[in-house]
Amino acid sequence: MMGTKLKQRLIKVYNRHLKRKMDYVYDSSRPKRQIAYVFDINRCIGCQTCTMACKSTWTFGKGQEYMWWNNVESKPFGSYPQHWDVKLLKKLGPQNWSEGKYLGKTIFEAAPDHEAYRGFRPKKKEWRFPNMYEDTATGHSMSGVEASEKHKVWFHYLQRICNHCTYPACMAACPRKAVYKRGEDGVVLIDQKRCRGYRECVGACPYKKAMYRGETRTSEKCIACYPRVEKGEMPRCVVACVGKIRLQGYLTTDERKAKEDNPIDYLVHKEKIALPLYPQFGTEPNVYYIPPRWVPLEYLTQMFGPGVEEAIEKRTNPSDELFAALRCFGMQREIVSRFKLQNNRVYGYTDNGEKVVDVDLKEEPIYVRPALDKKQNTLRINEP
Numbered sequence: 001m002m003g004t005k006l007k008q009r010l011i012k013v014y015n016r017h018l019k020r021k022m023d024y025v026y027d028s029s030r031p032k033r034q035i036a037y038v039f040d041i042n043r044c045i046g047c048q049t050c051t052m053a054c055k056s057t058w059t060f061g062k063g064q065e066y067m068w069w070n071n072v073e074s075k076p077f078g079s080y081p082q083h084w085d086v087k088l089l090k091k092l093g094p095q096n097w098s099e100g101k102y103l104g105k106t107i108f109e110a111a112p113d114h115e116a117y118r119g120f121r122p123k124k125k126e127w128r129f130p131n132m133y134e135d136t137a138t139g140h141s142m143s144g145v146e147a148s149e150k151h152k153v154w155f156h157y158l159q160r161i162c163n164h165c166t167y168p169a170c171m172a173a174c175p176r177k178a179v180y181k182r183g184e185d186g187v188v189l190i191d192q193k194r195c196r197g198y199r200e201c202v203g204a205c206p207y208k209k210a211m212y213r214g215e216t217r218t219s220e221k222c223i224a225c226y227p228r229v230e231k232g233e234m235p236r237c238v239v240a241c242v243g244k245i246r247l248q249g250y251l252t253t254d255e256r257k258a259k260e261d262n263p264i265d266y267l268v269h270k271e272k273i274a275l276p277l278y279p280q281f282g283t284e285p286n287v288y289y290i291p292p293r294w295v296p297l298e299y300l301t302q303m304f305g306p307g308v309e310e311a312i313e314k315r316t317n318p319s320d321e322l323f324a325a326l327r328c329f330g331m332q333r334e335i336v337s338r339f340k341l342q343n344n345r346v347y348g349y350t351d352n353g354e355k356v357v358d359v360d361l362k363e364e365p366i367y368v369r370p371a372l373d374k375k376q377n378t379l380r381i382n383e384p
């Protein structure tokens with residue numbers, strides 16, 4: 001089926017990240033509130049706890065061995081499937097921005113004649129293993145590297161899941177209309193009964209987050225842990241995160257109606273500190289990243305679009321309010337829909353008004369264990 005799709009009637013839709021209209025297969029149907037995530041790259045320690053939390057929940061079955069719905073790769077060299085982003089960036093042509101507006105083509109606009117998107121289906125061998133060339137810096141230093149300022153040798157972790165895009169490429173490409181976006185929260189799912197395994201979604205998804213399962217002959221993807229989310233709990237990868245880098249919540253899709261006390265709205269719409277991954281692809285992804293401080297700006301701008309410099313400046317010198325929003329990461333399992341800062345304490349509340357975050361703004365409590373654990377009859381060493 002790949003490449004045989006007839007040119008469809010395209011509709012002009014507004015892409016918020018590109019600040020312009022673009023061609024898409026379906027009419028714009030933004031949900032009232034959109035599931036969204038903010039990942040603070042600066043805090044990630046690359047431990048892969050998120051990866052294993054997802055794997056052990058959703059993809060431990062037969063035929064899913066190679067499926068990593070969540071993966072953490074080390075940029076610039078790491079990628080799963082191999083070279084997923086570099087390959088597409090090369091195909092896309094010039095990707096210039098001017099005053100926040102994207103002047104290049106999206107994957108829909110750059111589609112060859114009679115096809116719905118510009119993309120590719122990774123080869124089988126490119127799915128062989130994640131973490132190839134991982135933790136490889138861009139050079140070597142024989143004299144040690146000062147971490148206090150930008151340096152030539154760098155890498156950063158990139159945490160990746162399905163972006164539950166506003167304009168999903170997987171949905172646009174599916175000839176069976178098996179891929180759909182839920183009206184209530186914008187979660188993108190593949191109807192396993194409708195899917196016939198044509199793998200158009202695999203070729204179309206610019207992030208390569210739709211995957212084929214030979215065992216069932218259907219495609220599968222991250223389901224945003226919807227059984228948890230429907231109960232008001234954040235997904236497994238978010239709650240399990242050791243570095244407390246992740247926050248999931250709901251983004252108000254109409255920016256003008258954004259609520260400043262909603263931490264996701266605050267970080268994305270108000271402070272604009274959290275930016276989309278490769279917005280030039282055109283799918284309006286809903287995972288937002290706080291860019292790493294030590295990486296060259298040119299590279300980061302290619303990856304997260306304009307606004308990187310301002311985001312880094314704010315992350316480096318946060319206001320108390322911004323710091324309060326960042327304190328909501330990794331504190332609880334429930335979805336926080338409202339936060340407030342009062343007398344140097346940060347509070348977070350669920351949709352029902354239940355208080356689930358109550359922490360000091362700056363002071364982390366420190367516990368020093370007694371060296372002798374009488375219960376276990378063990379002598380422990382406390383590192384200074």
Ligand code: SF4
Pocket residue numbers: 161162163164165168169170171188204205206207208209210221283
């Ligand atoms: S990231 Fe890929 S699989 Fe997920 S919604 Fe977007 S296009 Fe579809």
Ligand code: SF4
Pocket residue numbers: 043044045046047048049050051072157159240241242243244245246
């Ligand atoms: S669990 Fe958190 S800190 Fe560890 S790799 Fe995943 S995102 Fe990074």
